[in-house]
Amino acid sequence: MAVTTDIVATYRGPAAVIRKLLGQGTREDRALIYVMAGCLIVFVAQLPRLSRVAHLTGQDFQMLMGGTLLAWVFIMPLVLYILAFLARMVGRLLGGQGTGYGARLALFWAVLASSPLILLHGLVAGFIGTGPALTSVGVIWLCAFGWFWIGGSLAQERAAA
Known part of the structure; x- marks a missing residue:
């Protein structure tokens, strides 16, 4: 299945997508691509805002x-690797049965899957600027990212036996 199809499916239920991705086997190359693609999209999303800042200041x-x-x-990406490690340690303390790869995959996928909202946030920041619209889009992105990450993390902690 295409990554874009999986991203759309994540908005319906992140746990099912993470279980599907985990079912494809441990592929660190795939996890690395997810985190790099997500971070690259976030970078691109910042360009309209940066252009506005450069013009105004x-x-x-x-x-x-x-x-x-x-x-x-x-x-x-390095910070996200550390954050995934910490999330896995919390999962282990709480009795989860997941893996380090699963924790990385859940976090990296949450970044990539929420990237359409980050692109919208960047456009609002660039064209409208600060205000209620930007705050609203930011809150929607934060909620979606949190839902994807927590849902994916819970799924991966329950997936391994």
Whole structure:
């Protein structure tokens, strides 16, 4: 099944998608692609906002873009690996039966699956700016990301026996 189809299915039920992905076997290359693609999409989503900031403040757009690229494409995947490790430790303390790969997959998939909302957030930030619309889209993204991550984490903690 295509990744886009899985992303749409995640909005209906993240646990089923994570179980399906886990059923395909342990594939660290797939997890790495998910986190890199998700972080790259988040970087692209920041470009309209950065363009607005550069225009309004007179800052150099290239510098803003370079810093955001460093943060999202090089540093954030490492942070997400650490966060997945911590989530797995919490799962283990709570008696979960999941794996480190499952914890990484749940988090990385949550980032990738929620990326359409991040793209919308970037567009709102770039074209409308700060205000209730941006806050609303941010809250919707945060809720969706949390639902995907928690639902996927619970599914992977229950999946292994």
